[in-house]
Amino acid sequence: MSRNKEYILILSLLMGTILVPINSTMIAVGLSSISDFFNESIASISWIVTIYLIVMAVTQPIAGKLGDIYGNRRMYIWGISLFLLASVGCAFSPNVLLLIVFRSLQAIGGALLTPNSMAIVRHTVEKGRLAKVLGLLGMGMGLGAALGPLIGSVLIDSFGWQSIFWVNVPFLLFAFLSAIFIIPNVDTTNPVPLDIPGAIYLAISFTLFILLTHPHRPITYFMMGACLLTFSYLFVRREKRAPAPLIHFGLFHNRTFTSANLSILLSNFTMYAILLMMPLLMTSQFQLSTSQSGLVLSCFSISMSVAGWIGGHITSKFGSRKIISLSFACMTGANLLFFFLSDVRSISYLVLTLLWGGLAIGIGTPGMQTSSLESVDKSMAGIASGIFSTFRYFGSMVASTLVGLVLNSHILFMALLLASVLGIITAQGIGRRASVTPVSNTR
Numbered sequence: 001m002s003r004n005k006e007y008i009l010i011l012s013l014l015m016g017t018i019l020v021p022i023n024s025t026m027i028a029v030g031l032s033s034i035s036d037f038f039n040e041s042i043a044s045i046s047w048i049v050t051i052y053l054i055v056m057a058v059t060q061p062i063a064g065k066l067g068d069i070y071g072n073r074r075m076y077i078w079g080i081s082l083f084l085l086a087s088v089g090c091a092f093s094p095n096v097l098l099l100i101v102f103r104s105l106q107a108i109g110g111a112l113l114t115p116n117s118m119a120i121v122r123h124t125v126e127k128g129r130l131a132k133v134l135g136l137l138g139m140g141m142g143l144g145a146a147l148g149p150l151i152g153s154v155l156i157d158s159f160g161w162q163s164i165f166w167v168n169v170p171f172l173l174f175a176f177l178s179a180i181f182i183i184p185n186v187d188t189t190n191p192v193p194l195d196i197p198g199a200i201y202l203a204i205s206f207t208l209f210i211l212l213t214h215p216h217r218p219i220t221y222f223m224m225g226a227c228l229l230t231f232s233y234l235f236v237r238r239e240k241r242a243p244a245p246l247i248h249f250g251l252f253h254n255r256t257f258t259s260a261n262l263s264i265l266l267s268n269f270t271m272y273a274i275l276l277m278m279p280l281l282m283t284s285q286f287q288l289s290t291s292q293s294g295l296v297l298s299c300f301s302i303s304m305s306v307a308g309w310i311g312g313h314i315t316s317k318f319g320s321r322k323i324i325s326l327s328f329a330c331m332t333g334a335n336l337l338f339f340f341l342s343d344v345r346s347i348s349y350l351v352l353t354l355l356w357g358g359l360a361i362g363i364g365t366p367g368m369q370t371s372s373l374e375s376v377d378k379s380m381a382g383i384a385s386g387i388f389s390t391f392r393y394f395g396s397m398v399a400s401t402l403v404g405l406v407l408n409s410h411i412l413f414m415a416l417l418l419a420s421v422l423g424i425i426t427a428q429g430i431g432r433r434a435s436v437t438p439v440s441n442t443r
Contacts, residue, residue, distance in 0.1 A: 079112030153294020259429030307362030327364025
C-alpha cells in the first residue's frame, strides 16, 4: 500500500472510530433537551445512555471474533453502515422507545467498528509505523470522548438535540466510501466458532441486572432476580464448556488480572457518573445554559484525555500499582471537593474540581489496561481485552443507572467517594511485576 493510500486509510478509520466515544459522551448534555422534547422524566431518558452501554458491553467481546470469522474489512463496513442508519433513525425518532431502539443499533455498529479497525491496521500498516498509527487512533478516540460534551452542547443550542445524530452522517459517509475503495481484503485463518448461546445469556444477564435497579413491585423484583441468577448460571456453565468462550474465567485466578479489571470498573463508574450528573447539576444549581455546561464539562474530559497520555509515560517508570493507587487517591480528593460543590457554588471552584477529577481518572487508565494485558499469556490477549472492555462498560452501565435513580447530588457524591476508596484497596492486588497466567480451556 502506498503512503498516500495509507494516510487515507488512517483518516478513514479515524473518522469511523472517533464517532463511537463522541456519541457515548455527547449525549450527556442532551438529556435535559430530549427530556423536555418528549415530556419524559430523566429516569426514562437515561435509558438512551444505558442501552448504548449495555449493548456495547455485550457486543465488544464478540466483535473481534466476528471479524476473524467473516473478515475484519467486512465487519468494519457493516459497523459503519449500521452506525449510519441508526444515527438517521435516532434523529427521526418520534418517541423515546424508538430512540432507545436506534441507540442500541448504533451501539452494535460502534462495537463492530473499534476492534476490527485495530485489526485492519495490524494487517495493512508496515511494522515500523504500527505503534505510531495505533497511538494516533487511540489519541483520536480519547479526544473524541473529551470533546463530545462540548460538541453536543454547541449543536443542541444551535440546531436542537437531533443535530447530535445528524452530525455523524457526513463523517460516516466518508468513512464508508473510503473503506470500500481503500481497505484491502484481509484473508482470515483458523476461524473460531462464535459462542452465540454465551452472548445471549450475557445480554440477558446484563439487562436483568440493570432492570433490578429500577423501582418495581416486590414480586417483580423476585422474578427478575430469579431470572438473573438462572441466566448468570447458564452463562458461567456455558463459558466453562464452550470451545471458544467469550469470557475465560480461568484468567481471574490471577490476582493482578482481577484487580486491574475491577479497577477499570470503578474508574469508569466514576467517570460516567460525573459526565452524566454534572450537566444536570450545572443547569439546576449554577443556572448555566446547555452550551456553558458543555464548555465547563469539557475541562473534565480534556484533562482526562491529557492525563491518560501522561499516565502512559509515568506508568512505565514507576509501575502500574503505584500509579493506579495514586489515581484513586486523587479521585478520593476530587470526590471530597465535589461533595461541597452545592455549598460553594463557585464556577471557578467547579472548573478546578473538574480538572482535578479528570486528571485523577485519566492518569490511572493506561496502568489498568497494561496490568490486565501483561498478566496473561500473549495468546490470550484478545480474550483479555474483551473482558477488560466488558468491565469498563459495566462500570458505565451502573453509573448511568444510578444517576437515573438518585437525584440527590450528595448521595451520588458519597457513592463516588466510596468507589474511589474501594479503588485504592483494589489497586493493592496489582503485582509489582505482572505474573503471566497461561490458561487452557478445560471442558
